[in-house]
Amino acid sequence: MAFPRFPSDCHSLLCKYLTPELYKRLKDKKSRYGFTLEHLIRSGVANPDSSIGVYVGDEESYDLFAPLLYPIIREYHGVDLHAPHRSDMDPVHLDIDNPDPQGRFILSTRIRVGRNLHCFPLGPAIAQRERLIVECLAVDALKTLKGDLAGAYYPLSGMDEKTKQRLIEDHFLFKEGDRFLEAAGLNRDWPEGRGIFHNEEKTFLAWINEEDQFRIISMQKGGDIQMVFERLSRAVRSLQQRLTFAYSDRLGYITSCPTNLGTAMRSSVHIRLPELGRDRKTFESIAKKFHLQIRGIHGEHSESEGGVYDISNRRRLGVTEVEAVKEMAKGVKALIEEETRRGA
Missing domain, CATH: 1.10.135.10 (ATP:guanido phosphotransferase, N-terminal domain)
Incomplete structure:
Protein backbone atom coordinates (compact mmCIF):
# COMPACT_ATOMS: atom_id res chain seq x y z
CA MET A 1 0.00 0.00 0.00
CA GLY A 78 -8.58 18.48 24.18
CA VAL A 79 -6.73 16.66 26.95
CA ASP A 80 -3.19 15.97 28.14
CA LEU A 81 -2.65 12.24 27.73
CA HIS A 82 0.05 12.23 30.41
CA ALA A 83 -2.62 12.47 33.11
CA PRO A 84 -4.46 9.26 34.10
CA HIS A 85 -8.13 8.95 33.22
CA ARG A 86 -10.49 8.72 36.20
CA SER A 87 -13.79 6.80 36.19
CA ASP A 88 -16.70 7.53 38.55
CA MET A 89 -20.15 6.02 38.03
CA ASP A 90 -21.36 6.42 41.61
CA PRO A 91 -24.89 7.93 41.50
CA VAL A 92 -24.38 9.34 45.00
CA HIS A 93 -21.73 11.65 43.53
CA LEU A 94 -24.14 12.87 40.82
CA ASP A 95 -27.07 14.02 42.99
CA ILE A 96 -28.83 16.36 40.51
CA ASP A 97 -32.41 17.55 40.15
CA ASN A 98 -34.61 17.17 37.08
CA PRO A 99 -33.91 20.31 34.98
CA ASP A 100 -37.47 20.17 33.59
CA PRO A 101 -39.76 18.94 36.42
CA GLN A 102 -42.94 20.13 34.66
CA GLY A 103 -42.02 18.20 31.52
CA ARG A 104 -42.43 21.18 29.20
CA PHE A 105 -39.22 20.74 27.22
CA ILE A 106 -37.48 17.37 27.74
CA LEU A 107 -39.17 14.49 25.95
CA SER A 108 -36.77 11.74 27.01
CA THR A 109 -33.37 11.05 28.57
CA ARG A 110 -30.89 8.43 27.43
CA ILE A 111 -27.43 7.59 28.76
CA ARG A 112 -25.26 4.89 27.22
CA VAL A 113 -21.73 3.60 27.53
CA GLY A 114 -19.65 1.56 25.09
CA ARG A 115 -17.63 -1.39 26.33
CA ASN A 116 -15.36 -4.06 24.83
CA LEU A 117 -13.97 -7.21 26.40
CA HIS A 118 -10.36 -7.31 27.49
CA CYS A 119 -8.17 -9.71 25.45
CA PHE A 120 -10.55 -9.72 22.47
CA PRO A 121 -9.98 -7.76 19.26
CA LEU A 122 -12.30 -4.81 18.62
CA GLY A 123 -14.95 -4.78 15.89
CA PRO A 124 -12.69 -3.80 12.95
CA ALA A 125 -10.39 -6.79 13.61
CA ILE A 126 -12.58 -9.41 15.28
CA ALA A 127 -13.03 -12.77 13.54
CA GLN A 128 -16.44 -14.37 13.11
CA ARG A 129 -15.75 -17.06 15.73
CA GLU A 130 -14.54 -14.51 18.27
CA ARG A 131 -17.62 -12.38 17.71
CA LEU A 132 -19.83 -15.38 18.45
CA ILE A 133 -17.88 -16.04 21.64
CA VAL A 134 -18.40 -12.41 22.69
CA GLU A 135 -22.13 -12.81 22.04
CA CYS A 136 -22.27 -15.95 24.21
CA LEU A 137 -20.41 -14.27 27.06
CA ALA A 138 -22.64 -11.22 26.79
CA VAL A 139 -25.87 -13.24 26.84
CA ASP A 140 -24.73 -15.28 29.84
CA ALA A 141 -23.93 -12.09 31.76
CA LEU A 142 -27.13 -10.29 30.76
CA LYS A 143 -29.25 -13.25 31.86
CA THR A 144 -27.98 -12.80 35.44
CA LEU A 145 -29.46 -9.30 35.76
CA LYS A 146 -32.18 -9.09 38.40
CA GLY A 147 -35.18 -6.95 39.29
CA ASP A 148 -36.03 -4.09 36.93
CA LEU A 149 -32.96 -4.91 34.79
CA ALA A 150 -34.09 -8.46 33.99
CA GLY A 151 -35.18 -9.09 30.41
CA ALA A 152 -34.63 -11.14 27.26
CA TYR A 153 -32.08 -11.33 24.44
CA TYR A 154 -33.10 -11.20 20.78
CA PRO A 155 -30.42 -12.29 18.26
CA LEU A 156 -30.55 -10.47 14.92
CA SER A 157 -29.63 -13.62 13.02
CA GLY A 158 -32.80 -15.57 12.24
CA MET A 159 -35.07 -13.00 13.91
CA ASP A 160 -38.76 -13.57 13.08
CA GLU A 161 -40.73 -10.77 11.46
CA LYS A 162 -43.01 -10.19 14.45
CA THR A 163 -40.07 -9.60 16.80
CA LYS A 164 -38.28 -7.50 14.19
CA GLN A 165 -41.31 -5.25 13.69
CA ARG A 166 -41.79 -4.80 17.44
CA LEU A 167 -38.14 -3.79 17.92
CA ILE A 168 -38.42 -1.34 15.00
CA GLU A 169 -41.53 0.23 16.56
CA ASP A 170 -39.71 0.52 19.89
CA HIS A 171 -36.74 2.14 18.07
CA PHE A 172 -34.51 -0.59 19.50
CA LEU A 173 -33.43 -2.38 16.33
CA PHE A 174 -30.02 -1.41 15.00
CA LYS A 175 -29.03 -1.91 11.37
CA GLU A 176 -25.79 -2.39 9.50
CA GLY A 177 -23.46 0.53 10.05
CA ASP A 178 -23.02 3.40 7.61
CA ARG A 179 -20.33 3.69 4.93
CA PHE A 180 -17.75 4.78 7.50
CA LEU A 181 -18.26 1.64 9.58
CA GLU A 182 -18.52 -0.50 6.45
CA ALA A 183 -15.10 0.67 5.24
CA ALA A 184 -13.65 0.00 8.71
CA GLY A 185 -14.79 -3.63 8.54
CA LEU A 186 -17.42 -3.32 11.24
CA ASN A 187 -20.23 -4.78 9.11
CA ARG A 188 -18.51 -8.10 8.38
CA ASP A 189 -20.61 -11.29 8.77
CA TRP A 190 -23.78 -9.25 9.30
CA PRO A 191 -26.06 -10.00 11.17
CA GLU A 192 -24.42 -13.02 12.81
CA GLY A 193 -23.27 -12.56 16.38
CA ARG A 194 -25.36 -9.42 16.91
CA GLY A 195 -28.40 -8.94 19.08
CA ILE A 196 -30.49 -6.82 21.43
CA PHE A 197 -31.34 -7.24 25.09
CA HIS A 198 -34.02 -5.21 26.86
CA ASN A 199 -35.91 -5.31 30.13
CA GLU A 200 -39.69 -5.55 30.44
CA GLU A 201 -40.16 -1.83 31.13
CA LYS A 202 -38.05 -0.96 28.06
CA THR A 203 -35.88 1.35 30.15
CA PHE A 204 -32.71 -0.74 29.92
CA LEU A 205 -31.18 -1.95 26.68
CA ALA A 206 -27.95 -3.53 25.44
CA TRP A 207 -26.75 -3.77 21.85
CA ILE A 208 -24.29 -6.59 21.30
CA ASN A 209 -21.58 -6.37 18.61
CA GLU A 210 -22.67 -3.17 16.92
CA GLU A 211 -19.85 -0.57 16.64
CA ASP A 212 -18.53 -1.75 19.99
CA GLN A 213 -19.14 -5.16 21.54
CA PHE A 214 -21.45 -3.62 24.14
CA ARG A 215 -23.66 -0.55 23.99
CA ILE A 216 -25.26 -0.45 27.44
CA ILE A 217 -28.20 1.96 27.53
CA SER A 218 -30.53 3.37 30.19
CA MET A 219 -33.46 5.55 29.10
CA GLN A 220 -36.93 6.79 29.94
CA LYS A 221 -39.40 9.54 29.13
CA GLY A 222 -38.92 12.93 30.79
CA GLY A 223 -35.90 14.59 32.36
CA ASP A 224 -35.07 12.52 35.46
CA ILE A 225 -31.37 12.28 34.59
CA GLN A 226 -30.47 11.03 38.07
CA MET A 227 -32.74 7.98 37.78
CA VAL A 228 -31.46 7.13 34.29
CA PHE A 229 -27.84 7.33 35.47
CA GLU A 230 -28.55 5.26 38.58
CA ARG A 231 -30.08 2.47 36.48
CA LEU A 232 -27.13 2.48 34.08
CA SER A 233 -24.66 2.39 36.97
CA ARG A 234 -26.36 -0.65 38.51
CA ALA A 235 -26.36 -2.48 35.18
CA VAL A 236 -22.69 -1.81 34.45
CA ARG A 237 -21.72 -2.77 37.98
CA SER A 238 -23.59 -6.07 37.66
CA LEU A 239 -22.04 -6.90 34.28
CA GLN A 240 -18.55 -6.12 35.58
CA GLN A 241 -18.94 -8.89 38.14
CA ARG A 242 -18.87 -11.42 35.26
CA LEU A 243 -17.00 -9.59 32.49
CA THR A 244 -13.65 -7.79 32.24
CA PHE A 245 -13.86 -4.70 30.06
CA ALA A 246 -10.85 -3.28 28.23
CA TYR A 247 -9.51 -0.27 30.14
CA SER A 248 -6.38 1.87 30.00
CA ASP A 249 -5.16 4.15 32.79
CA ARG A 250 -4.35 6.76 30.16
CA LEU A 251 -7.23 6.31 27.67
CA GLY A 252 -10.04 5.04 29.87
CA TYR A 253 -12.44 2.47 28.37
CA ILE A 254 -11.11 1.20 25.05
CA THR A 255 -13.37 1.65 22.01
CA SER A 256 -13.00 1.13 18.27
CA CYS A 257 -13.51 4.84 17.53
CA PRO A 258 -11.12 7.16 19.41
CA THR A 259 -13.91 9.70 19.92
CA ASN A 260 -15.52 7.38 22.49
CA LEU A 261 -12.43 6.78 24.65
CA GLY A 262 -12.47 7.71 28.31
CA THR A 263 -15.95 7.33 29.74
CA ALA A 264 -17.24 5.97 26.40
CA MET A 265 -20.41 7.71 27.55
CA ARG A 266 -23.06 9.62 25.67
CA SER A 267 -25.53 11.32 28.00
CA SER A 268 -28.38 12.91 26.06
CA VAL A 269 -31.87 14.34 26.07
CA HIS A 270 -34.43 14.86 23.34
CA ILE A 271 -35.58 18.40 24.01
CA ARG A 272 -38.03 20.79 22.37
CA LEU A 273 -36.39 24.18 21.70
CA PRO A 274 -38.24 25.77 18.73
CA GLU A 275 -37.45 29.40 19.63
CA LEU A 276 -33.77 28.85 20.35
CA GLY A 277 -33.54 26.71 17.24
CA ARG A 278 -34.23 29.83 15.15
CA ASP A 279 -31.16 31.52 16.63
CA ARG A 280 -28.42 29.08 15.79
CA LYS A 281 -25.64 31.43 16.89
CA THR A 282 -26.93 31.68 20.47
CA PHE A 283 -27.83 27.99 20.50
CA GLU A 284 -24.32 26.96 19.51
CA SER A 285 -22.76 29.48 21.90
CA ILE A 286 -24.51 27.90 24.90
CA ALA A 287 -23.66 24.41 23.63
CA LYS A 288 -19.98 25.35 23.31
CA LYS A 289 -19.88 26.81 26.83
CA PHE A 290 -21.09 23.52 28.34
CA HIS A 291 -19.28 21.24 25.85
CA LEU A 292 -22.53 19.97 24.34
CA GLN A 293 -23.19 18.42 20.95
CA ILE A 294 -26.33 19.35 18.98
CA ARG A 295 -27.90 16.72 16.73
CA GLY A 296 -31.21 16.09 15.02
CA ILE A 297 -33.54 13.55 16.62
CA HIS A 298 -32.38 10.74 14.34
CA GLY A 299 -28.74 11.05 15.41
CA GLU A 300 -25.60 12.40 13.80
CA HIS A 301 -26.01 14.28 10.49
CA SER A 302 -29.82 14.40 10.89
CA GLU A 303 -32.05 17.47 11.14
CA SER A 304 -34.40 18.67 13.86
CA GLU A 305 -38.11 17.87 13.54
CA GLY A 306 -40.68 20.09 15.20
CA GLY A 307 -38.01 22.04 17.04
CA VAL A 308 -36.80 18.90 18.83
CA TYR A 309 -33.05 18.34 19.21
CA ASP A 310 -30.77 15.65 20.60
CA ILE A 311 -28.39 17.33 23.07
CA SER A 312 -25.48 15.36 24.53
CA ASN A 313 -22.10 15.70 26.21
CA ARG A 314 -19.13 16.05 23.88
CA ARG A 315 -16.31 15.50 26.38
CA ARG A 316 -15.55 11.88 27.23
CA LEU A 317 -11.84 11.65 27.97
CA GLY A 318 -10.36 13.62 30.87
CA VAL A 319 -13.68 13.81 32.75
CA THR A 320 -15.46 11.23 34.89
CA GLU A 321 -18.91 9.88 34.03
CA VAL A 322 -20.41 11.92 36.87
CA GLU A 323 -18.71 15.10 35.63
CA ALA A 324 -19.88 14.51 32.06
CA VAL A 325 -23.52 14.03 33.11
CA LYS A 326 -23.43 17.04 35.45
CA GLU A 327 -22.07 19.20 32.64
CA MET A 328 -24.80 17.99 30.27
CA ALA A 329 -27.49 18.70 32.88
CA LYS A 330 -26.18 22.23 33.51
CA GLY A 331 -26.09 22.90 29.79
CA VAL A 332 -29.63 21.63 29.30
CA LYS A 333 -30.81 23.85 32.17
CA ALA A 334 -29.17 26.86 30.49
CA LEU A 335 -30.86 26.01 27.18
CA ILE A 336 -34.25 25.75 28.90
CA GLU A 337 -33.72 29.11 30.63
CA GLU A 338 -32.91 30.76 27.29
CA GLU A 339 -35.91 29.14 25.59
CA THR A 340 -38.15 30.33 28.46
CA ARG A 341 -36.72 33.85 28.23
CA ARG A 342 -37.81 33.96 24.61
CA GLY A 343 -41.40 33.36 25.62
CA ALA A 344 -41.68 29.58 25.31
Whole structure:
Protein backbone atom coordinates (compact mmCIF):
# COMPACT_ATOMS: atom_id res chain seq x y z
CA MET A 1 0.00 0.00 0.00
CA ALA A 2 1.32 3.40 -1.00
CA PHE A 3 0.86 6.64 0.93
CA PRO A 4 -2.82 7.60 0.36
CA ARG A 5 -3.71 10.57 -1.78
CA PHE A 6 -6.30 12.74 -0.02
CA PRO A 7 -8.35 15.36 -1.89
CA SER A 8 -7.45 18.99 -1.27
CA ASP A 9 -10.69 19.59 0.63
CA CYS A 10 -10.08 16.76 3.13
CA HIS A 11 -10.25 18.11 6.69
CA SER A 12 -10.20 14.90 8.73
CA LEU A 13 -7.75 14.54 11.60
CA LEU A 14 -6.26 11.62 9.67
CA CYS A 15 -5.44 13.97 6.79
CA LYS A 16 -3.98 16.46 9.22
CA TYR A 17 -1.64 14.12 11.07
CA LEU A 18 -0.66 11.34 8.64
CA THR A 19 2.51 12.53 6.90
CA PRO A 20 4.58 10.52 4.39
CA GLU A 21 7.32 10.26 7.01
CA LEU A 22 4.93 8.93 9.66
CA TYR A 23 3.34 6.57 7.14
CA LYS A 24 6.75 5.10 6.32
CA ARG A 25 7.50 4.70 10.03
CA LEU A 26 4.25 2.82 10.79
CA LYS A 27 3.29 0.98 7.61
CA ASP A 28 4.99 -2.33 8.46
CA LYS A 29 3.84 -2.57 12.08
CA LYS A 30 1.30 -5.25 12.94
CA SER A 31 -0.52 -6.15 16.17
CA ARG A 32 -0.81 -9.72 17.43
CA TYR A 33 -4.28 -9.85 15.84
CA GLY A 34 -2.80 -8.84 12.49
CA PHE A 35 -4.10 -5.26 12.58
CA THR A 36 -2.05 -2.86 10.45
CA LEU A 37 -1.86 0.82 9.55
CA GLU A 38 -3.75 0.03 6.34
CA HIS A 39 -6.65 -1.36 8.41
CA LEU A 40 -6.49 1.58 10.81
CA ILE A 41 -6.89 4.27 8.14
CA ARG A 42 -9.04 2.35 5.65
CA SER A 43 -12.30 4.13 6.53
CA GLY A 44 -10.73 7.58 6.41
CA VAL A 45 -9.09 6.88 3.06
CA ALA A 46 -12.34 5.55 1.55
CA ASN A 47 -14.32 8.43 3.09
CA PRO A 48 -12.22 11.62 2.96
CA ASP A 49 -15.20 13.57 4.34
CA SER A 50 -14.69 11.80 7.71
CA SER A 51 -14.12 14.07 10.66
CA ILE A 52 -11.68 11.64 12.31
CA GLY A 53 -10.80 8.91 9.78
CA VAL A 54 -9.47 6.06 11.95
CA TYR A 55 -10.97 2.96 13.59
CA VAL A 56 -8.84 0.85 15.91
CA GLY A 57 -8.79 -2.97 15.85
CA ASP A 58 -7.43 -3.93 19.27
CA GLU A 59 -6.01 -2.60 22.53
CA GLU A 60 -2.41 -3.09 21.41
CA SER A 61 -2.90 -0.86 18.36
CA TYR A 62 -3.46 2.20 20.54
CA ASP A 63 0.20 1.84 21.60
CA LEU A 64 1.52 0.47 18.32
CA PHE A 65 0.16 3.37 16.27
CA ALA A 66 0.39 5.99 19.03
CA PRO A 67 2.44 8.45 16.91
CA LEU A 68 -0.64 8.87 14.70
CA LEU A 69 -3.44 8.16 17.17
CA TYR A 70 -2.31 10.26 20.13
CA PRO A 71 -2.27 13.61 18.27
CA ILE A 72 -5.75 12.78 16.93
CA ILE A 73 -6.99 11.90 20.43
CA ARG A 74 -5.42 15.03 21.97
CA GLU A 75 -7.04 17.34 19.43
CA TYR A 76 -10.48 15.74 19.53
CA HIS A 77 -10.71 15.47 23.32
CA GLY A 78 -8.58 18.48 24.18
CA VAL A 79 -6.73 16.66 26.95
CA ASP A 80 -3.19 15.97 28.14
CA LEU A 81 -2.65 12.24 27.73
CA HIS A 82 0.05 12.23 30.41
CA ALA A 83 -2.62 12.47 33.11
CA PRO A 84 -4.46 9.26 34.10
CA HIS A 85 -8.13 8.95 33.22
CA ARG A 86 -10.49 8.72 36.20
CA SER A 87 -13.79 6.80 36.19
CA ASP A 88 -16.70 7.53 38.55
CA MET A 89 -20.15 6.02 38.03
CA ASP A 90 -21.36 6.42 41.61
CA PRO A 91 -24.89 7.93 41.50
CA VAL A 92 -24.38 9.34 45.00
CA HIS A 93 -21.73 11.65 43.53
CA LEU A 94 -24.14 12.87 40.82
CA ASP A 95 -27.07 14.02 42.99
CA ILE A 96 -28.83 16.36 40.51
CA ASP A 97 -32.41 17.55 40.15
CA ASN A 98 -34.61 17.17 37.08
CA PRO A 99 -33.91 20.31 34.98
CA ASP A 100 -37.47 20.17 33.59
CA PRO A 101 -39.76 18.94 36.42
CA GLN A 102 -42.94 20.13 34.66
CA GLY A 103 -42.02 18.20 31.52
CA ARG A 104 -42.43 21.18 29.20
CA PHE A 105 -39.22 20.74 27.22
CA ILE A 106 -37.48 17.37 27.74
CA LEU A 107 -39.17 14.49 25.95
CA SER A 108 -36.77 11.74 27.01
CA THR A 109 -33.37 11.05 28.57
CA ARG A 110 -30.89 8.43 27.43
CA ILE A 111 -27.43 7.59 28.76
CA ARG A 112 -25.26 4.89 27.22
CA VAL A 113 -21.73 3.60 27.53
CA GLY A 114 -19.65 1.56 25.09
CA ARG A 115 -17.63 -1.39 26.33
CA ASN A 116 -15.36 -4.06 24.83
CA LEU A 117 -13.97 -7.21 26.40
CA HIS A 118 -10.36 -7.31 27.49
CA CYS A 119 -8.17 -9.71 25.45
CA PHE A 120 -10.55 -9.72 22.47
CA PRO A 121 -9.98 -7.76 19.26
CA LEU A 122 -12.30 -4.81 18.62
CA GLY A 123 -14.95 -4.78 15.89
CA PRO A 124 -12.69 -3.80 12.95
CA ALA A 125 -10.39 -6.79 13.61
CA ILE A 126 -12.58 -9.41 15.28
CA ALA A 127 -13.03 -12.77 13.54
CA GLN A 128 -16.44 -14.37 13.11
CA ARG A 129 -15.75 -17.06 15.73
CA GLU A 130 -14.54 -14.51 18.27
CA ARG A 131 -17.62 -12.38 17.71
CA LEU A 132 -19.83 -15.38 18.45
CA ILE A 133 -17.88 -16.04 21.64
CA VAL A 134 -18.40 -12.41 22.69
CA GLU A 135 -22.13 -12.81 22.04
CA CYS A 136 -22.27 -15.95 24.21
CA LEU A 137 -20.41 -14.27 27.06
CA ALA A 138 -22.64 -11.22 26.79
CA VAL A 139 -25.87 -13.24 26.84
CA ASP A 140 -24.73 -15.28 29.84
CA ALA A 141 -23.93 -12.09 31.76
CA LEU A 142 -27.13 -10.29 30.76
CA LYS A 143 -29.25 -13.25 31.86
CA THR A 144 -27.98 -12.80 35.44
CA LEU A 145 -29.46 -9.30 35.76
CA LYS A 146 -32.18 -9.09 38.40
CA GLY A 147 -35.18 -6.95 39.29
CA ASP A 148 -36.03 -4.09 36.93
CA LEU A 149 -32.96 -4.91 34.79
CA ALA A 150 -34.09 -8.46 33.99
CA GLY A 151 -35.18 -9.09 30.41
CA ALA A 152 -34.63 -11.14 27.26
CA TYR A 153 -32.08 -11.33 24.44
CA TYR A 154 -33.10 -11.20 20.78
CA PRO A 155 -30.42 -12.29 18.26
CA LEU A 156 -30.55 -10.47 14.92
CA SER A 157 -29.63 -13.62 13.02
CA GLY A 158 -32.80 -15.57 12.24
CA MET A 159 -35.07 -13.00 13.91
CA ASP A 160 -38.76 -13.57 13.08
CA GLU A 161 -40.73 -10.77 11.46
CA LYS A 162 -43.01 -10.19 14.45
CA THR A 163 -40.07 -9.60 16.80
CA LYS A 164 -38.28 -7.50 14.19
CA GLN A 165 -41.31 -5.25 13.69
CA ARG A 166 -41.79 -4.80 17.44
CA LEU A 167 -38.14 -3.79 17.92
CA ILE A 168 -38.42 -1.34 15.00
CA GLU A 169 -41.53 0.23 16.56
CA ASP A 170 -39.71 0.52 19.89
CA HIS A 171 -36.74 2.14 18.07
CA PHE A 172 -34.51 -0.59 19.50
CA LEU A 173 -33.43 -2.38 16.33
CA PHE A 174 -30.02 -1.41 15.00
CA LYS A 175 -29.03 -1.91 11.37
CA GLU A 176 -25.79 -2.39 9.50
CA GLY A 177 -23.46 0.53 10.05
CA ASP A 178 -23.02 3.40 7.61
CA ARG A 179 -20.33 3.69 4.93
CA PHE A 180 -17.75 4.78 7.50
CA LEU A 181 -18.26 1.64 9.58
CA GLU A 182 -18.52 -0.50 6.45
CA ALA A 183 -15.10 0.67 5.24
CA ALA A 184 -13.65 0.00 8.71
CA GLY A 185 -14.79 -3.63 8.54
CA LEU A 186 -17.42 -3.32 11.24
CA ASN A 187 -20.23 -4.78 9.11
CA ARG A 188 -18.51 -8.10 8.38
CA ASP A 189 -20.61 -11.29 8.77
CA TRP A 190 -23.78 -9.25 9.30
CA PRO A 191 -26.06 -10.00 11.17
CA GLU A 192 -24.42 -13.02 12.81
CA GLY A 193 -23.27 -12.56 16.38
CA ARG A 194 -25.36 -9.42 16.91
CA GLY A 195 -28.40 -8.94 19.08
CA ILE A 196 -30.49 -6.82 21.43
CA PHE A 197 -31.34 -7.24 25.09
CA HIS A 198 -34.02 -5.21 26.86
CA ASN A 199 -35.91 -5.31 30.13
CA GLU A 200 -39.69 -5.55 30.44
CA GLU A 201 -40.16 -1.83 31.13
CA LYS A 202 -38.05 -0.96 28.06
CA THR A 203 -35.88 1.35 30.15
CA PHE A 204 -32.71 -0.74 29.92
CA LEU A 205 -31.18 -1.95 26.68
CA ALA A 206 -27.95 -3.53 25.44
CA TRP A 207 -26.75 -3.77 21.85
CA ILE A 208 -24.29 -6.59 21.30
CA ASN A 209 -21.58 -6.37 18.61
CA GLU A 210 -22.67 -3.17 16.92
CA GLU A 211 -19.85 -0.57 16.64
CA ASP A 212 -18.53 -1.75 19.99
CA GLN A 213 -19.14 -5.16 21.54
CA PHE A 214 -21.45 -3.62 24.14
CA ARG A 215 -23.66 -0.55 23.99
CA ILE A 216 -25.26 -0.45 27.44
CA ILE A 217 -28.20 1.96 27.53
CA SER A 218 -30.53 3.37 30.19
CA MET A 219 -33.46 5.55 29.10
CA GLN A 220 -36.93 6.79 29.94
CA LYS A 221 -39.40 9.54 29.13
CA GLY A 222 -38.92 12.93 30.79
CA GLY A 223 -35.90 14.59 32.36
CA ASP A 224 -35.07 12.52 35.46
CA ILE A 225 -31.37 12.28 34.59
CA GLN A 226 -30.47 11.03 38.07
CA MET A 227 -32.74 7.98 37.78
CA VAL A 228 -31.46 7.13 34.29
CA PHE A 229 -27.84 7.33 35.47
CA GLU A 230 -28.55 5.26 38.58
CA ARG A 231 -30.08 2.47 36.48
CA LEU A 232 -27.13 2.48 34.08
CA SER A 233 -24.66 2.39 36.97
CA ARG A 234 -26.36 -0.65 38.51
CA ALA A 235 -26.36 -2.48 35.18
CA VAL A 236 -22.69 -1.81 34.45
CA ARG A 237 -21.72 -2.77 37.98
CA SER A 238 -23.59 -6.07 37.66
CA LEU A 239 -22.04 -6.90 34.28
CA GLN A 240 -18.55 -6.12 35.58
CA GLN A 241 -18.94 -8.89 38.14
CA ARG A 242 -18.87 -11.42 35.26
CA LEU A 243 -17.00 -9.59 32.49
CA THR A 244 -13.65 -7.79 32.24
CA PHE A 245 -13.86 -4.70 30.06
CA ALA A 246 -10.85 -3.28 28.23
CA TYR A 247 -9.51 -0.27 30.14
CA SER A 248 -6.38 1.87 30.00
CA ASP A 249 -5.16 4.15 32.79
CA ARG A 250 -4.35 6.76 30.16
CA LEU A 251 -7.23 6.31 27.67
CA GLY A 252 -10.04 5.04 29.87
CA TYR A 253 -12.44 2.47 28.37
CA ILE A 254 -11.11 1.20 25.05
CA THR A 255 -13.37 1.65 22.01
CA SER A 256 -13.00 1.13 18.27
CA CYS A 257 -13.51 4.84 17.53
CA PRO A 258 -11.12 7.16 19.41
CA THR A 259 -13.91 9.70 19.92
CA ASN A 260 -15.52 7.38 22.49
CA LEU A 261 -12.43 6.78 24.65
CA GLY A 262 -12.47 7.71 28.31
CA THR A 263 -15.95 7.33 29.74
CA ALA A 264 -17.24 5.97 26.40
CA MET A 265 -20.41 7.71 27.55
CA ARG A 266 -23.06 9.62 25.67
CA SER A 267 -25.53 11.32 28.00
CA SER A 268 -28.38 12.91 26.06
CA VAL A 269 -31.87 14.34 26.07
CA HIS A 270 -34.43 14.86 23.34
CA ILE A 271 -35.58 18.40 24.01
CA ARG A 272 -38.03 20.79 22.37
CA LEU A 273 -36.39 24.18 21.70
CA PRO A 274 -38.24 25.77 18.73
CA GLU A 275 -37.45 29.40 19.63
CA LEU A 276 -33.77 28.85 20.35
CA GLY A 277 -33.54 26.71 17.24
CA ARG A 278 -34.23 29.83 15.15
CA ASP A 279 -31.16 31.52 16.63
CA ARG A 280 -28.42 29.08 15.79
CA LYS A 281 -25.64 31.43 16.89
CA THR A 282 -26.93 31.68 20.47
CA PHE A 283 -27.83 27.99 20.50
CA GLU A 284 -24.32 26.96 19.51
CA SER A 285 -22.76 29.48 21.90
CA ILE A 286 -24.51 27.90 24.90
CA ALA A 287 -23.66 24.41 23.63
CA LYS A 288 -19.98 25.35 23.31
CA LYS A 289 -19.88 26.81 26.83
CA PHE A 290 -21.09 23.52 28.34
CA HIS A 291 -19.28 21.24 25.85
CA LEU A 292 -22.53 19.97 24.34
CA GLN A 293 -23.19 18.42 20.95
CA ILE A 294 -26.33 19.35 18.98
CA ARG A 295 -27.90 16.72 16.73
CA GLY A 296 -31.21 16.09 15.02
CA ILE A 297 -33.54 13.55 16.62
CA HIS A 298 -32.38 10.74 14.34
CA GLY A 299 -28.74 11.05 15.41
CA GLU A 300 -25.60 12.40 13.80
CA HIS A 301 -26.01 14.28 10.49
CA SER A 302 -29.82 14.40 10.89
CA GLU A 303 -32.05 17.47 11.14
CA SER A 304 -34.40 18.67 13.86
CA GLU A 305 -38.11 17.87 13.54
CA GLY A 306 -40.68 20.09 15.20
CA GLY A 307 -38.01 22.04 17.04
CA VAL A 308 -36.80 18.90 18.83
CA TYR A 309 -33.05 18.34 19.21
CA ASP A 310 -30.77 15.65 20.60
CA ILE A 311 -28.39 17.33 23.07
CA SER A 312 -25.48 15.36 24.53
CA ASN A 313 -22.10 15.70 26.21
CA ARG A 314 -19.13 16.05 23.88
CA ARG A 315 -16.31 15.50 26.38
CA ARG A 316 -15.55 11.88 27.23
CA LEU A 317 -11.84 11.65 27.97
CA GLY A 318 -10.36 13.62 30.87
CA VAL A 319 -13.68 13.81 32.75
CA THR A 320 -15.46 11.23 34.89
CA GLU A 321 -18.91 9.88 34.03
CA VAL A 322 -20.41 11.92 36.87
CA GLU A 323 -18.71 15.10 35.63
CA ALA A 324 -19.88 14.51 32.06
CA VAL A 325 -23.52 14.03 33.11
CA LYS A 326 -23.43 17.04 35.45
CA GLU A 327 -22.07 19.20 32.64
CA MET A 328 -24.80 17.99 30.27
CA ALA A 329 -27.49 18.70 32.88
CA LYS A 330 -26.18 22.23 33.51
CA GLY A 331 -26.09 22.90 29.79
CA VAL A 332 -29.63 21.63 29.30
CA LYS A 333 -30.81 23.85 32.17
CA ALA A 334 -29.17 26.86 30.49
CA LEU A 335 -30.86 26.01 27.18
CA ILE A 336 -34.25 25.75 28.90
CA GLU A 337 -33.72 29.11 30.63
CA GLU A 338 -32.91 30.76 27.29
CA GLU A 339 -35.91 29.14 25.59
CA THR A 340 -38.15 30.33 28.46
CA ARG A 341 -36.72 33.85 28.23
CA ARG A 342 -37.81 33.96 24.61
CA GLY A 343 -41.40 33.36 25.62
CA ALA A 344 -41.68 29.58 25.31
